[in-house]
Amino acid sequence: DPESYLSTSPWQIMSFEAEQHYKAALIEDAFELHDIVLPDPIEVATDGRVSHYRNKVEFSFFGFEDTESNYEYLKLAFFQRGGKGKIPVAACSLLPASMMDLALDICAYLESVQVTARQLKTLLIRCDQQGNCVWQLYIKEEACGFMSEHEAAGFKAQGGEVIYSDPRSPASRITKRLLSVGNVVLTDTILGVPFRYATEGFFQVNIPVYEQALSDMKQWTKSEAPIVDLYSGVGSIGLTIGGDACTLIEIDENAVREMKRNIKEQGSGAIAVLAPSEKALDYITxxxxxxVDPPRAGMHKDIIDRLLEVTPSRIIYLSCNPVTQARDVALLAKKYGIRAHKGYNFFPRTPHIEHLVILDRKDTFLA
Known part of the structure; x- marks a missing residue:
């Protein structure tokens, strides 16, 4: 992607072998910042796929006018890394062909009816592992006069929506759904367990590598102890490896709604709790x-304090940011040691790396 790789995947400049090496080095450096020496050589798991792996993309738009004809051309775009400028794109090596083709078709339609970039925010597209796509077009106007239900249903997707998003905020948030066609809820299977999730909700971008992480985590949950899954999203960790005696805690109302539906459809005995994880400390006994699978900021201090207070025998910590994970592990080191750890390359050709740490209470190392 010579035009856009700096915005999407800047590590295209190196071989995949070099990428794997440097990602292991990033994990090591993050822990050394907190004077933690990891007990084993750092392994970075991958399925070997370096392109077409993403199941989610969000495009901006770039418009320019032909001054002679007054015709406005419309292009898909990504924002420049570290800036506010936009880069028009017609391809992206991280995306399956079905997603890129759908995005180009929607953009071509919008151009044909002379919708301008100024009227639009973003185009969000997600697909499941079978290649079924759902799209959401976020616009800055409260009426959708440029697209009918019939026209919206004509794109090669299982469903789609046009959404008014308040232009006073730069973020593509749902203010009002203006038009909806087809089935806009996606379904994927993770370790044999089916999950429903909303297009705009959080769900893993690279499911095959995520399944590797879950399989590894499952090896550390084989005792009879119940599970508490914090920052649980739609429940893709707890409902695959947590068993029936699992409590899932999540702050996002839409995610919890899908989680409850997943629990019902799976016939699970798991319990869904709508709350910030740091406000649900009573569930940690x-x-x-x-x-825990927290956001990039890491765990809330109140959660760390609670863990140090009641000292569960094991903490399974999956992180999308080894720097904040290392900070949290250093705080927990008063009572916990690292039993095992492993990296996962969820996002090939980018600097992002996931890291799993298994923390056991120190007295169990002597058992």
């Missing part, structure tokens, strides 16, 4: 195995 010390009798459970605690699983």
């Amino acid at each position: 010390g009798e459970e195995i605690v699983i």
